Amino acid sequence: MGIPITEVAEVIRSKNSGPYELTMDIIFKDFDSYENVKQKNIINKKLISSLYQIPEEDIISIINFDPAKAIKITIKRPLVAGAVGESDVYGAQQHAPLLGIEV
């Protein structure tokens, strides 16, 4: 068993990237933890697909951004922001499944 991601990350958040996409950022506390997660490829399409119960095709990208020691995950929104039945107009509360990741 690894350690909870909440111990090595200082920011885990979600937000719209335009009305059609949701983007999630994991920003690590230090470069060592970031490099560790990046090298082991812990945040991958298979993991995100299972956490959010979405097909891998709906994962637009997973990008490592070294200057911010951050990993960025962008997925297609199941419903466009503000559409009838959509539940989070700003997309700001879709990060919770990431909090359970172990690294």
Added chain:
Amino acid sequence: MEELKVLSPTAILGYGFPEESFQRGLEQHPDFIAVDAGSTDPGPYYLGAGVSFTDRQAVKRDLKLMLKAGKKLKIPVLVGTAGGSGANEHLYWTEDIIKEIAREENLELKVAVIEAQIPKEEILKKYEEGKIEPLAPAGELSREDIEETTRIVAQMGVEPIIDALENDVDLVLAGRAFDPTVFAAPCIKAGFPKGLALHMGKILECASIAATPGSGSDCMMGTLRHDCFILEALNPKRKCTVTSIAAHTLYEKDDPYRLHGPGGIINLEETEFTQIDERRVKVSGSKFIPSEEYTIKLEGAKKTGYRTISIAGTRDPIMINQIDDILEAVKDMAKNNFSNIKSDDYQILFALYGKDGVMGKLEPLKDKPSHEIGIIIEVVAKTQEMANTICSFTRSSLLHYGYPGRIATAGNLALRYSPSDIEAGEVYEFSIYHLLTVEDPKEYFPITVKTIKGSE
């Protein structure tokens, strides 16, 4: 000119800022003051209905401080995406506020107003010519989508704003604009590199959100040189760190290395972030890569109906255990009761807080509901009257529905309010989020220069 100083008072015009921070910025003699007034984040309603998502008094308060300071220091003020969505209603709503300020403060302002709304007929013509393409994951556009859209705006690049500034104005009031442009345009006009100017604009448009501790209601200063830019939070309680600035580069964008905008991308693959002292960060290496064809982003929203809601809750474990079946049964009751109404004319929805109200389909724990569930009964229908009628029926049917095993026979819902049903008015959805290829970056953004006088 070796450097240009840009004062960004707040993340969104109307979100406010402390006067002390603003004053500290003015003491550094900025070359101009710029603010972004818009966002699509609040959803499709505001663009569709032509209404601002920011409060009029709050916008007036921010603008008054900015305009008075601009006049005093003899520097221009720039406002992008006026009124929140930047269509003509939003633009002239903001202009009205400016007229009011000019009257109250006895100011004379030379103003360049830049419209960003494109008539539907023009969009239909461009659609027929094949000049419009979807911005994935938005789907292909249809003629019908365009016809149903209430108003369409396009995000302008720096070019119309640079033209507006040629008129030596006190204020540039722009309709829908790519967020960084009001910060970048004066810099590019003065001969500074486009990549650095736009990247600085991308950070400054959110003001102190990029500092730590972050705030959307506090001032930031950007200093642009020919080989770098420097960011400083103007409230001494905040500072810019390499982490806060680099992290902000991620914010609201899908790819931090390539930020797409009108006419090209800002490429950050060689960007370096350097801490120059405890509170300031230097950024260098960002480049602008022009695209082969100049595209502008179109945004449009269409009306889908009228909404009525009722807010309730249940604390009954027997009911919670079979909540999905109960709600389906109540929906069927409504369908049968209103068999005279076409089923396409209305939708009944239930948001279940304590189950999957926040994440919907993405919720992994939807089968582990809480001990109590908040229920929002929602009906979206063709008319407000129809929405009211169906919401009322659905609420009363759910209140008294006799589900299997029921013990609490007096009523199934804790209704929060009296009256229990709330008319929520018009409902819109995004209908256009597409790219239009243009020959001339300025063609859809007409500029009018006028003088607004307080004493008239």
